[in-house]
Amino acid sequence: MKRIGIFGGTFDPIHHGHLILAREAIESVRLDRVIFVPAAASPHKLEWKLSAPEIRLEMLRAAVESEPDFQFDEMELQRPPPSYSIDTVEVLRFRQPSSELFFLIGEDNVSRLATWHRFDELSKMVQFVVLARSALHPEHPYPTIRRHLDISGTDIRNRVATGRSIRYLVPPAVETIIRDRQLYREMPQ
Numbered sequence: 001m002k003r004i005g006i007f008g009g010t011f012d013p014i015h016h017g018h019l020i021l022a023r024e025a026i027e028s029v030r031l032d033r034v035i036f037v038p039a040a041a042s043p044h045k046l047e048w049k050l051s052a053p054e055i056r057l058e059m060l061r062a063a064v065e066s067e068p069d070f071q072f073d074e075m076e077l078q079r080p081p082p083s084y085s086i087d088t089v090e091v092l093r094f095r096q097p098s099s100e101l102f103f104l105i106g107e108d109n110v111s112r113l114a115t116w117h118r119f120d121e122l123s124k125m126v127q128f129v130v131l132a133r134s135a136l137h138p139e140h141p142y143p144t145i146r147r148h149l150d151i152s153g154t155d156i157r158n159r160v161a162t163g164r165s166i167r168y169l170v171p172p173a174v175e176t177i178i179r180d181r182q183l184y185r186e187m188p189q
Helices: 016-029 052-063 086-096 105-117 118-127 152-161 172-180
Strands: 003-010 034-037 070-072 100-106 126-133 144-146
Touching: 003 016, 003 052, 003 086, 016 034, 016 052, 016 100, 016 126, 016 144, 034 052, 052 070, 052 172, 070 118, 100 105, 105 118, 105 126
Parallel strands: 003 034, 003 100, 034 070, 100 126, 126 144
Antiparallel strands: none
């Protein structure tokens, strides 16, 4: 039976924190692969102005292309927003009925996890794995991967907007896309 990690998010931009935690999940939870699923729009972040889906997908593709254990799936970008995790999991279960699914979530999502769309059904279809990047230790019943990484999309966007370097925060190919497409030049609202 294949063990597949599902890593959803806006990935605006994808950064080394995402990639390091995905690799750690493969090793700690013994996953066969991680599928990155960029959201059209997160139901909990509908007020955020995201980069165009095709640009986020281009950055994601560039970040994972040389990593055989990482894949991406653009199914959420092909559906109208918001992006509900249950819909994605249902599609993946249909495609791979004999696989065990692990849903990777950031520790900032744990407190509102029970409010997710059709959470009761979702919690029976996947095992949640918490990706913890901070020194916080909220209580929850899920396995946790702890890796203190002070890297965030917000910080990266702010650094670009203020003319500071993002080298070592994102893969070089992603940095090139951000520069060439002149992304994040204005301070976020």
